[in-house]
Amino acid sequence: MQSRGIRLADPDSGAPSRRGGAGPSDHKAVTVDGRTVMIPIYSDAAARSPFLAEAPDADGSSALLRDGNAVARVAFPRPPRFYAMQTFDGVPYWKIAQLHAADVLATTVLQTCVRYGNRATACQFCAIGDSLAAGRTVNRKTPEQLAEVARAAVLLDGVKHMVMTTGTPNFTDRGAAILCESAFAVKAAVDLPIQAQCEPPDDPAWFERLRAAGVDSLGMHLEAVSPEVRARIMPGKANIGVDEYFAAFERAVAVFGRGQVSTYIIAGLGDTVEAILETCERLVNIGVYPFVVPFVPIGGTPLAAHPAPDAAFMRSILEPLGRQLVRAGMRSADIKAGCGKCGACSSLAAYE
Numbered sequence: 001m002q003s004r005g006i007r008l009a010d011p012d013s014g015a016p017s018r019r020g021g022a023g024p025s026d027h028k029a030v031t032v033d034g035r036t037v038m039i040p041i042y043s044d045a046a047a048r049s050p051f052l053a054e055a056p057d058a059d060g061s062s063a064l065l066r067d068g069n070a071v072a073r074v075a076f077p078r079p080p081r082f083y084a085m086q087t088f089d090g091v092p093y094w095k096i097a098q099l100h101a102a103d104v105l106a107t108t109v110l111q112t113c114v115r116y117g118n119r120a121t122a123c124q125f126c127a128i129g130d131s132l133a134a135g136r137t138v139n140r141k142t143p144e145q146l147a148e149v150a151r152a153a154v155l156l157d158g159v160k161h162m163v164m165t166t167g168t169p170n171f172t173d174r175g176a177a178i179l180c181e182s183a184f185a186v187k188a189a190v191d192l193p194i195q196a197q198c199e200p201p202d203d204p205a206w207f208e209r210l211r212a213a214g215v216d217s218l219g220m221h222l223e224a225v226s227p228e229v230r231a232r233i234m235p236g237k238a239n240i241g242v243d244e245y246f247a248a249f250e251r252a253v254a255v256f257g258r259g260q261v262s263t264y265i266i267a268g269l270g271d272t273v274e275a276i277l278e279t280c281e282r283l284v285n286i287g288v289y290p291f292v293v294p295f296v297p298i299g300g301t302p303l304a305a306h307p308a309p310d311a312a313f314m315r316s317i318l319e320p321l322g323r324q325l326v327r328a329g330m331r332s333a334d335i336k337a338g339c340g341k342c343g344a345c346s347s348l349a350a351y352e
């Protein structure tokens, strides 16, 4: 389902989902067999998917059909209560942070990126500016706003951890500074584990500062692993080479601990199975959790027509990767906060 997407008989099923933006855009949270996963629904491929979710029953669950045959029942998490609220300065909470999967609060602290405005440097899979242009979010979420929303999301909706990502504001701290002030404000308001996500900062002292500000785990995302794929898909960000990422990973693991530093790897952008697994092995050896997810094309981006990887390709990576993780004693459940812990954008945790 994550590779093919699903069609919805009732487009209003579950919580409203968002087009564009960072993270699992054009997806919807779907609960299957008690596990909530993010499934593409707006991509062109999803419109041709063999999977169709029928309109929800009175109890909120739907029959899932594959080529017309019932294969499962699925449910859609309801809109969280905090979506109905607004800040003291009049901004709807849903424009400041979103509910991801079942119990994760996710925000893009800064919705602009130094790399995004120019196609020569922008990552081709990214739609960070689209949701801003469409008025579905605000550019800079202030620490006060984030604290207010996080507190409500914990109290009203029981969120368990928070993901703070950011567009890259500069070529020095690369977002670490605004993540520090944001995490500090949230932690002062509510006891909520936080994962921060940014590019490797120029000065490793930022890892200590992030930790001191209340960040529990850190994501620095390779996205693709082979130099030629990175240069093609993310021409600006590829200037920070894989070796520079590895140097940053080692420094970050020393601060946050083994298994509390992770990286996103998007399968289906051109990296081979072997290249991804080799990089994952290197990552696991130094204590970094490689969160491998299937690429999902997002409408309006240069990769909108690029196919998602099929289920067999994903299995050929996730099965051996699951064995690597078991051997290393690393488990998503032990991550304090973040995408690896949530796991909804991949089926990796099922192979651990």
Ligand code: SF4
Binding pocket: 023, 024, 038, 100, 101, 104, 106, 163, 338, 339, 340, 342, 343, 344, 345, 346
């Ligand atoms: S894995 Fe990360 S991006 Fe995906 S739903 Fe969970 S928190 Fe959001």
